[in-house]
Structure formats: C-alpha cells, structure tokens
Amino acid sequence: xxxxxxxxPLMLLVVLALGLAMPAFGQGFEPMSVSADSCxxxxxxxxxxxxxxxxxxxVLCFPDPALPSKVAFSSLHIQxxxxxxxxxxxxxxxxxxxxxxxxxxxNWDLGNEMVFSRFDGYWGExxxxxxxxxxxxxxxxxxxxxxQAGTVDGIDNPGPGDFDxxxxxxNLQLLEREGLNIFYLGINNTVEPFDNVLVRxxxxxxxxxxxxxxxxxxxxxxxxDQFMPTAIFGYTPEVEQFPxxxxxARELLEQSGVALPIETTLSYRDVVRGYLPQPGVVAQDLQAxxxxxxxxxxxxxxxxGTFLDNADGGNLSLHLLGWGADYPDATNFLDYHFxxxxxxxxxxxxxxxxxxxxxxxxxxxxxxxxxxxxxxNTAIRDLVxxxxxxxxxxxxxFKASIAGAHASPLSNEQFAVMEDPDDDNVIWMQNxxxxxxxxxxxxxxxxxxACEQITEGLLAYEVAGTAVVPALAESxxxxxxxxxxxxxxxxxxxxxxxxxxxxxxxxxxxxxxxDAASPLHVGRDGNFTxxxxxxTQFLNAPSE
Amino acid sequence: xxxxxxxxxxxxxxFKNHPRSASLxxxxxxxxxxNRSAVLGLTIIxxxxxxxxxxxxxxxxxxxxxxxxxxxxTGQLPRKPPCIHLLGCSVEEPEHLMGLDxxxxxxxxxxxxxxxxxxxxxxxxxxxxxxxxxxxxxxxGYASGLVDNLIMRVMDVLLAFPSLxxxxxxxxxxxxxxxxxxxxxxxxxxxxxxxxxxxxxxSIKEFDYITAERTLGAPHGRILFGHILxxxxxxxxxxxxxxxxxxxxxxxxxSFLGLGAQPPTPEWGAMLSEARNYVFTSxxxxxxxxxxxxxxxxxxxxxxxxxxxxLDPTLNRF
Numbered sequence: 001x002x003x004x005x006x007x008x009p010l011m012l013l014v015v016l017a018l019g020l021a022m023p024a025f026g027q028g029f030e031p032m033s034v035s036a037d038s039c040x041x042x043x044x045x046x047x048x049x050x051x052x053x054x055x056x057x058x059v060l061c062f063p064d065p066a067l068p069s070k071v072a073f074s075s076l077h078i079q080x081x082x083x084x085x086x087x088x089x090x091x092x093x094x095x096x097x098x099x100x101x102x103x104x105x106x107n108w109d110l111g112n113e114m115v116f117s118r119f120d121g122y123w124g125e126x127x128x129x130x131x132x133x134x135x136x137x138x139x140x141x142x143x144x145x146x147x148q149a150g151t152v153d154g155i156d157n158p159g160p161g162d163f164d165x166x167x168x169x170x171n172l173q174l175l176e177r178e179g180l181n182i183f184y185l186g187i188n189n190t191v192e193p194f195d196n197v198l199v200r201x202x203x204x205x206x207x208x209x210x211x212x213x214x215x216x217x218x219x220x221x222x223x224x225d226q227f228m229p230t231a232i233f234g235y236t237p238e239v240e241q242f243p244x245x246x247x248x249a250r251e252l253l254e255q256s257g258v259a260l261p262i263e264t265t266l267s268y269r270d271v272v273r274g275y276l277p278q279p280g281v282v283a284q285d286l287q288a289x290x291x292x293x294x295x296x297x298x299x300x301x302x303x304x305g306t307f308l309d310n311a312d313g314g315n316l317s318l319h320l321l322g323w324g325a326d327y328p329d330a331t332n333f334l335d336y337h338f339x340x341x342x343x344x345x346x347x348x349x350x351x352x353x354x355x356x357x358x359x360x361x362x363x364x365x366x367x368x369x370x371x372x373x374x375x376x377n378t379a380i381r382d383l384v385x386x387x388x389x390x391x392x393x394x395x396x397x398f399k400a401s402i403a404g405a406h407a408s409p410l411s412n413e414q415f416a417v418m419e420d421p422d423d424d425n426v427i428w429m430q431n432x433x434x435x436x437x438x439x440x441x442x443x444x445x446x447x448x449x450a451c452e453q454i455t456e457g458l459l460a461y462e463v464a465g466t467a468v469v470p471a472l473a474e475s476x477x478x479x480x481x482x483x484x485x486x487x488x489x490x491x492x493x494x495x496x497x498x499x500x501x502x503x504x505x506x507x508x509x510x511x512x513x514x515d516a517a518s519p520l521h522v523g524r525d526g527n528f529t530x531x532x533x534x535x536t537q538f539l540n541a542p543s544e
Numbered sequence: 545x546x547x548x549x550x551x552x553x554x555x556x557x558x559f560k561n562h563p564r565s566a567s568l569x570x571x572x573x574x575x576x577x578x579n580r581s582a583v584l585g586l587t588i589i590x591x592x593x594x595x596x597x598x599x600x601x602x603x604x605x606x607x608x609x610x611x612x613x614x615x616x617x618t619g620q621l622p623r624k625p626p627c628i629h630l631l632g633c634s635v636e637e638p639e640h641l642m643g644l645d646x647x648x649x650x651x652x653x654x655x656x657x658x659x660x661x662x663x664x665x666x667x668x669x670x671x672x673x674x675x676x677x678x679x680x681x682x683x684x685g686y687a688s689g690l691v692d693n694l695i696m697r698v699m700d701v702l703l704a705f706p707s708l709x710x711x712x713x714x715x716x717x718x719x720x721x722x723x724x725x726x727x728x729x730x731x732x733x734x735x736x737x738x739x740x741x742x743x744x745x746x747s748i749k750e751f752d753y754i755t756a757e758r759t760l761g762a763p764h765g766r767i768l769f770g771h772i773l774x775x776x777x778x779x780x781x782x783x784x785x786x787x788x789x790x791x792x793x794x795x796x797x798x799s800f801l802g803l804g805a806q807p808p809t810p811e812w813g814a815m816l817s818e819a820r821n822y823v824f825t826s827x828x829x830x831x832x833x834x835x836x837x838x839x840x841x842x843x844x845x846x847x848x849x850x851x852x853x854x855l856d857p858t859l860n861r862f
Binding site: 139140141142159161162211215216278280281283284285287288298299301 | 608609610612613620621622623646647648802806807808818820821822823824825
C-alpha cells in the first residue's frame with residue numbers, strides 16, 4: 001500500500017508531464033499561404049504558399065526563366081519565421097542574422113572585425129576551419145602589406161600595380177576574377193541640362209574609355225561597349241557603341257542649345273571595387289576629359305552608404321558607379337538598372353527600354369529573348385541613361401598555403417571550403433565593412449559576401465562559379481509555362497538557433513519583402529532594392 | 545663775434561659725436577640682418593614668393609594637364625618616376641624633374657603652382673586673423689568691463705576647441721574648398737591674436753604718455769590706434785610670422801582630408817593625400833610635396849624665431 005502511495009504521485013506527475021507535452025506533438029504543421037487578389041498590382045508573384053512542411057510553391061503572374069538564379073541570390077536567403085517576427089523585421093535582424101550556413105555570426109565588433117564560428121549542425125560538408133574572421137581596409141596597399149606580413153590569409157582587390165608583385169611572390173597566390181561587371185558614368189535625366197538627350201549623347205561621345213582602361217585598370221580589364229559584360233547572355237555585339245569623338249561631342253552640345261560651359265557635379269564614393277580600382281584617379285581623369293568638351297565638373301566625394309542612397313533616390317546629376325553580376329543573366333544587369341522596377345538612379349525611365357526588357361524577361365528560350373535585348377541595348381545606347389566605361393578585371397590574393405582558395409566571378413567567395421594548415425582560422429580582408437547583415441535590404445557587395453557565409457537560399461551558386469546548384473531545396477520543378485514553381489526542401493536542416501527549417505520559414509522570408517504592408521517589411525532602410533528589381537513591384541505598395 | 549658762435553653751437557646736434565639711436569624699426573632690421581636664421585628664413589620665403597608669382601612662366605607644363613596622349617609621351621604614364629636628362633635619363637624621353645602623378649600630370653609643375661596656393665592660404669588667413677583678432681583684443685583691453693568680458697569669453701570658447709577640429713567643423717558647414725579652408729583657418733587663429741593684443745594693451749594703457757594723452761582730451765580712437773597699437777605691434781608680428789607656418793600646415797591637413805583644395809587644383813596637402821597609398825611603390829609622389837611643405841614651414845619658423853630675437857629689446861646684443 002505504502003509502495004503504491006509512493007508510486008502514485010510519480011505516475012501522476014508523468015501523466016501530467018505527458019499531458020502538457022502532447023499538444024506540442026499533436027500540433028500539426030499549419031501551412032502559410034499568401035496570394036495577391038489579382039496580378040494587377042504589377043509584381044511577379046501571385047501566390048507564395050507552403051504546400052506541406054517541406055514543399056513551397058510559387059505561382060507567378062508572368063513566366064520567369066531566371067527564377068532559379070534569383071532565389072539562389074543572398075537577398076532571398078532564408079531566416080527562421082520566428083526570428084523575423086521576434087526582431088520585428090528590422091533592428092536586431094540587421095546585426096544578428098540567423099541562417100543555416102556553414103558559419104554563424106559569433107561577434108561583430110563594429111568598426112573593427114567580424115568573427116564567424118563553425119556551425120556544427122550544418123547539413124552539408126562542415127567548414128574546414130572553426131573560425132572565420134572578416135576585416136577590412138579601404139587602401140589596396142594597406143591590404144597587401146597585411147597579407148605580406150601574414151596578419152591576414154587573403155585579401156580582396158589588390159591594387160592594379162600590385163598584380164605583378166603578388167604573382168612573383170612565392171609565398172602568395174594570385175587568383176584573377178573574371179570581369180563580370182560594369183563600371184559606368186550615370187546620368188540623371190531629371191537634372192538640367194542632362195534632360196536633353198543631345199547633351200547625354202555628347203557625354204557618351206566625349207569619353208575616351210580606352211585611355212581609362214589602359215592607364216588606370218589592372219590586366220584583364222576591357223573597354224565596355226555595352227552595359228552587359230560580353231560573357232553574359234544579353235550582350236549583343238550587333239549594337240555598335242558610339243565611338244570616342246570629342247569633335248562630335250562638341251557639335252552635339254552646340255546643337256543642344258545649352259549654355260556652355262556646363263557646370264555640374266560628379267559624385268562618387270571613395271571605395272575600391274572590382275569594377276573601379278582607383279575611384280579618385282578615374283574621377284579626375286573624367287573631369288579632365290569632360291572639360292575638353294565643355295563640361296566643367298566639380299568632384300564630390302560621398303560616404304559609401306550615403307552615396308548609394310543618393311544615387312538610388314535620384315539626387316545626383318553625374319555619378320560613378322558599377323555593378324557586379326549576382327547571377328549571369330541579362331535580367332540581373334539590365335532589369336535591375338533600367339527595368340520598370342529599377343530605382344531613380346538615372347531619373348525617369350524610358351518606355352523604349354522598359355518595354356523590351358520586360359518582354360525579354362518573360363520568355364524562356366534564349367533565341368526568343370535575344371531580339372528584345374538587341375532592341376533594349378540599342379535604346380540604352382541612343383538614350384544614354386549612362387555611359388558604360390569598363391569591365392574591370394580584378395583579383396584576390398591568398399597566402400600560398402591556403403587550400404581551397406578561389407575567386408568567385410560573382411564575388412561571393414565561400415570560405416567554408418578553405419583550409420589554413422598553419423592555424424585554426426581563415427582571416428579575410430576586404431575593401432570595406434559590411435553595412436548590415438540583413439541582406440534582403442543590402443546592395444553592397446561587401447555586405448552580401450558576409451551574409452553568404454551565414455545564410456542560404458533555396459538554391460545556391462556553385463563555389464567559384466555561376467551555375468545554380470541545390471541548397472535548402474533538394475529539387476524543384478516548374479510547370480511548362482514557367483508560371484508555377486515548386487521547391488522541395490531538404491529534410492533535417494536546422495538553423496543556427498536550433499530550430500528546424502520548414503516551408504513556412506521560406507514563405508515568411510519572401511513575404512516580409514514582398515508585402516509592403518506587412519509590419520515586418522522594415523529592414524535597414526526599407527528599400528528592399530533587389531526584391532523590387534527582381535520582381536518589379538511589392539504587394540500593397542504605397543501609391544506614389 | 546661770440547654771440548653768433550654760441551647760437552651755432554646751440555643749433556649743432558648735441559649728439560653729433562654719439563652713435564645715433566635710430567628708431568625701433570631700423571634697429572630691428574639691423575638685428576634681423578645680423579640673425580642668421582632670420583636671414584635664411586627670409587631667403588626661403590623670398591624664393592617661395594618668387595616661385596609662386598612666376599609659376600606660370602617657369603613651370604614646364606600645365607599643372608592640370610594629363611600627359612596621356614601628349615606628344616612624346618608613351619607607355620605606362622601614371623606614377624612614372626622622375627626623368628632628368630642630366631642624370632642619365634634618355635634624351636628621347638620628355639623630361640619630368642619630379643615624375644608624373646597618378647593622373648599622369650607633371651609633379652614639378654604642380655609643386656610650383658602649389659606654392660601659390662599654400663602661400664596664399666598661409667598669408668591671407670593669418671593677415672585676416674591678425675586684423676580681426678587684434679582689433680577685438682585692443683577693444684577688449686582698452687574698454688575693459690563688460691565689453692572685455694564678452695569678447696574674451698567668446699575667444700575662450702573658440703580656444704577650447706582643438707583648432708584643427710574646429711576648422712574641420714567650419715569647413716563642413718561652409719562646404720569644402722580652398723577659400724573656405726582659408727576662412728576656417730583664419731577663424732581658429734583669431735583668439736591667439738585677441739589675447740596677445742589685449743595683454744599688450746593692458747600694460748601699455750597704464751603708461752604715463754597714455755594718461756597724458758587722455759588728460760589732453762584725445763579721442764579714444766586716436767589713443768587706441770595712434771598710440772597703443774604701434775607699441776603693441778611687435779609680439780603680433782612675431783606671432784603672425786610663426787603662425788603662417790602653422791596655417792600652411794593646417795591648409796595641407798584640410799586638403800589631405802579632402803576639405804581644402806578640390807581636384808584638380810594643385811595643392812601640396814591634396815597631392816600627399818592622393819598619393820598616400822603609394823609611399824613604397826612610387827615614393828616620388830609623396831616625397832616632393834612633403835619636402836615642399838617642410839621647407840615652407842621651416843622658412844616661416846626660422847623667420848619668426850629670428851624676428852622674435854630681433855624685436856625683443858631685452859635680448860639686444862650690442
């Protein structure tokens with residue numbers, strides 16, 4: 001009897017505990033589904049839904065053959081729905097991302113360094129080294145000195161004059177990065193006198209691109225005759241560029257009837273990128289070239305973040321900027337800059353350009369798409385929203401001992417595959433500090449590279465290449481009309497916070513970007529530039 | 545005939561056989577000439593002024609003209625090291641005494657033209673600061689009371705800021721540019737002169753000849769500018785000469801930070817700033833502007849020190 005009395009409370013306790021736990025087990029997966037009332041809002045998505053725990057379906061408003069490439073990009077990486085809710089879609093999210101990647105963020109010592117530690121629960125091959133450290137220095141010479149001194153294991157963008165130094169140093173390895181980028185002089189057509197197309201054409205005729213590439217770019221760079229790099233679909237050799245002809249430029253300025261000389265401002269940010277290795281020097285050379293044809297520019301240097309915001313907001317007249325490929329397709333270059341969803345960087349948009357671009361983006365077969373890109377590239381040449389100048393060859397340099405060192409043509413080097421035989425970490429020095437780590441709301445390559453170590457998307461780009469490979473989704477299929485896309489998630493993937501990946505996390509990660517009315521549509525500055533550029537329009541976008 | 549003799553004797557200079565004590569300024573000039581460092585300083589500054597004025601005639605090239613595409617110029621031009629025919633550089637190559645800069649412009653011509661900018665900033669800003677600062681100091685010291693308090697407390701506030709920081713703040717508000725940098729440097733130097741002038745006035749205004757002047761009913765303006773100012777001038781001149789050097793350095797610092805001279809204006813500080821990444825690979829880009837700044841500042845400092853010795857009566861070495 002007494003034995004029974006002793007066991008009974010214990011049994012009761014067990015029953016109680018089970019009773020409390022059961023609802024959690026019993027609680028089934030409640031799939032999220034969000035749909036637009038109709039496709040009239042102008043965006044690409046009609047429905048984003050979780051079919052079951054491991055299946056996500058996107059129903060589009062128009063065919064998008066580039067969707068797999070897009071979902072592999074870091075702006076569409078997946079974070080836990082709970083984390084997005086807990087942070088309110090901004091704030092902490094910018095400093096504290098939670099992903100599924102091989103590294104998780106250990107500590108971001110603002111202004112100093114960023115430390116990543118290996119995520120032991122990673123679904124794929126674990127990172128080779130337990131620690132990854134990002135540092136930054138805007139001076140190419142200073143980065144090289146650090147590499148030579150051995151305080152860092154790899155550096156981005158050695159200075160153009162240092163390529164030979166590195167190649168001849170047996171302790172270092174130089175890896176050249178293909179110039180899948182474009183450096184251009186942006187012209188805002190809402191600022192006088194650049195609202196006159198003749199003036200813009202004069203600028204185009206008045207710039208000696210060959211001189212800039214020959215004198216201020218490293219080996220492997222080439223003159224840009226179009227916005228598209230030659231190696232990417234969308235480059236159309238049929239469209240001949242305007243030649244360098246200062247005489248013609250002066251004639252055009254005269255025809256335009258604008259008072260000469262034109263006084264204006266040329267803005268740039270003093271940061272080195274693969275497409276622009278010497279910003280200040282190139283700016284001064286352009287200043288001298290433009291003065292020759294009667295355009296006097298004052299040079300205006302701005303802080304990187306401010307400059308990008310000003311450029312996107314259409315607040316600059318002439319500006320120097322560039323673009324590196326996120327995925328190898330015309331949509332990544334042309335639609336992002338000149339499409340219907342692009343920013344106000346070049347002022348008002350032209351129907352002649354947006355028309356063929358949106359037509360071309362909706363077709364699957366390259367031979368069907370090609371004529372539209374000829375049309376778009378011709379219109380871009382004639383209307384001159386910008387003058388393409390160079391495709392910058394760039395490179396990365398590592399200590400010779402680092403195994404797995406590579407340069408990615410998309411600038412998203414994966415450090416998880418790198419191994420340092422000398423110690424337990426890989427230390428990488430890039431051009432600048434990441435601005436934020438919630439990459440749906442970042443556009444700067446220095447930020448994106450950091451995100452790409454931490455978070456992952458449904459698909460990914462192969463290491464050191466551009467091909468799309470499975471990541472969080474093991475497989476996907478598209479309907480014949482390319483309107484319905486179904487992704488099958490990899491089972492057993494866990495986030496850095498221990499929670500496991502399900503279809504709702506995917507829906508939520510897309511939804512906070514897609515739905516402008518969502519309380520979680522916050523981000524760092526709330527622009528979600530990539531999403532709008534990729535998918536044209538937000539759901540519930542505030543009317544302008 | 546005795547009387548006329550006496551008259552003649554009386555009219556004769558009683559100090560005829562003594563060494564005549566000339567005016568303070570002539571004495572000072574003599575002392576300066578005797579002071580080696582002052583003479584050296586004066587020579588350097590004289591040469592610099594000459595260079596600054598004659599730059600358009602003696603510079604071999606246009607300081608903002610890139611050599612790319614110019615006749616005779618081929619190969620990799622940016623950062624080309626100096627080519628001096630006398631030192632064995634091939635005669636076929638165009639001569640560039642100090643090489644070419646990042647934009648392939650002639651460094652020598654830029655240094656020559658830069659002299660004008662540096663001297664202009666140095667001398668104008670200090671002249672402006674002396675005029676404004678000493679006027680404020682004179683008024684404060686002479687008026688005393690509330691006016692004195694008001695002026696000097698404002699000066700104290702200005703002095704409380706680190707000078708370069710204040711200059712940066714002013715330029716940020718006014719917008720970058722050499723003229724604004726000049727103004728900023730002038731403003732941050734004002735308090736030093738105000739204090740100096742006030743201190744002199746406080747001691748001078750107690751002298752008997754000022755009291756006498758007052759008793760005679762002379763207007764304040766005449767007392768202040770006719771009698772006090774000339775006697776308070778010496779320390780201002782010494783301080784002024786010394787701080788031209790500092791002003792040149794400040795202007796270079798502001799340009800280095802991108803707040804002073806705007807491209808493509810040739811300015812030594814800006815030249816240093818553009819080339820700072822190439823100290824090891826192209827030292828000529830950093831060496832020559834650095835040297836130019838050093839020589840200029842040295843010249844003004846030597847002259848300042850010499851003037852201080854020469855104008856200080858307690859240091860007279862007869």
